[in-house]
Amino acid sequence: MNTKAYGAHAGDKPLEPIDIQRRAPGPRDVQVEIKYCGICHSDLHTVRSEWPGTKYPCVPGHEIVGHVSAVGGEVKRFKVGDTVGVGCLVGSCQHCASCADGLEQYCENGFVGTYNGPTQDPPGYTFGGYSQRIVVDEKFVLKIRHPEEQLAAVAPLLCAGITTYSPLRHWKVGPGKKVGVVGIGGLGHMGIKLAHAMGAHVVAFTTSESKRKDAHDLGADEVVVSRDPAQMKPHGGSFHFILNTVAASHDLDAFTTLLKRDGTMCLVGAPEHPHPGPNVLVLIIGRKSIAGSFIGGLPETQEMLDFCAEHGIVSDIEMIRIQQIDEAYDRMLKSDVKYRFVIDSATLAQA
Known part of the structure; x- marks a missing residue:
């Protein structure tokens, strides 16, 4: 499925509108229409090749909140219309000791990152949340129980x-x-x-x-x-x-x-x-x-989201349009944000 996104073609190039392909939902997949995506320092490090191994074009983003728009036939936990989140992981081996303990972030065979991670989908690596939608295995999708008006500020909970x-x-x-x-x-x-x-x-x-x-x-x-x-x-x-x-x-x-x-x-x-x-x-x-300590596994991330919903906890954010992404990166380097930028994904339609 053709999807509008924002990404970079090289470490010294600005992010710009690009079209990417998302797979059709498989039997255990959940398709999410992204409403908000938080901006993490990891996004900047990856896009600008400050960490080794960046594949281009690179579409970052792993603090994703949105609504389910389609589910595969074997999906049990989600239905169309549900409010959900996708964090830093979209896959792991599922058979090592860490995965068995619900600690997929320590997968002994390597987890699959939400962006720049290995996948069988073209082009062979994952594209992240600076995009209109994402398709993810049901196991790596999280339930969001915060009210609708807090969803933008929920996004950074998926990483920070x-x-x-x-x-x-x-x-x-x-x-x-x-x-x-x-x-x-x-x-x-x-x-x-x-x-x-x-x-x-x-x-x-x-x-x-x-x-x-x-x-x-x-x-x-x-x-x-x-x-x-x-x-x-x-x-x-x-x-x-x-x-x-x-x-x-x-x-x-x-x-x-x-x-x-x-x-x-x-x-x-x-x-x-x-x-x-x-x-x-x-x-x-x-x-x-x-x-x-490194992020968290799926059970603990769900526990965190439920804890935050119960206690009314969200991140302090500044909302931006996707067209402001490079400016936001520059401001992040100066610590000029209280305390997380979040992309209004609706602005991708204007890209």
Whole structure:
């Protein structure tokens, strides 16, 4: 099926209107008419070949919300008209230990990304959500229970939401836990909202005094300017868990020293250059851990969406027309967005 999309033909070219082909729904497929698509830093890195292996033309987008327009004959969980989401994954092997545990993001044979991932559909790799529609195996489609007026702000939950929810759940964040969130951006602002809703005492770390009020408004109980030793020192040895969302190389020791004995700092941002350190003695003396986490599997992503619907949680967004995509990328590089851009997919019809 011919589908209007926006994509790039090379890493140094702007995104532009292109026509792509979507397969007709197979027996277990769900066809989704895309209403909104969030913009992730991964989109920019892939389109501009800042990560290796980009195939062109590249159509990014893995924060997709829309409505079901067709289903295959064997589809049981969805019907035409349902409000659904598609996140970072559209396939995995389904037979390894990770897939069996509902952790498809750690598929031992390689998951299929929503864009730039291997597929039998022409041209041999996936096209993402900067498009009018997408066809996805039923298993990789998620139910959205938020009201219609919140759908645009739901879209970033499919990546930013699950990327922060998964480690918070894994390390059992909740009442009685003191939790730090480092960075107040697309990921960090979701981490603050989710940790607050889980009942933790939330401390937001920022390098900018100007973000203090914003962090409190998002749900932080305390805000610390991490460049100020006087503000950092009183928190030494007091955190059960720290979620570090910063994607730039920085001093990890400044935060591991804040962990309690047996505390963990989880990294979810991938820096362009390695972090300095860490000082192993800081970890040894206190049995502290530095860990990592990567998006989430299908069961946990559905759990996150249901949790957010129940607690009225959405992302803070700025809506754009698809024709503004390159401007949005440039602004993302300057951190000039609070806190996620979302594409109004209806504007593709004008492309």
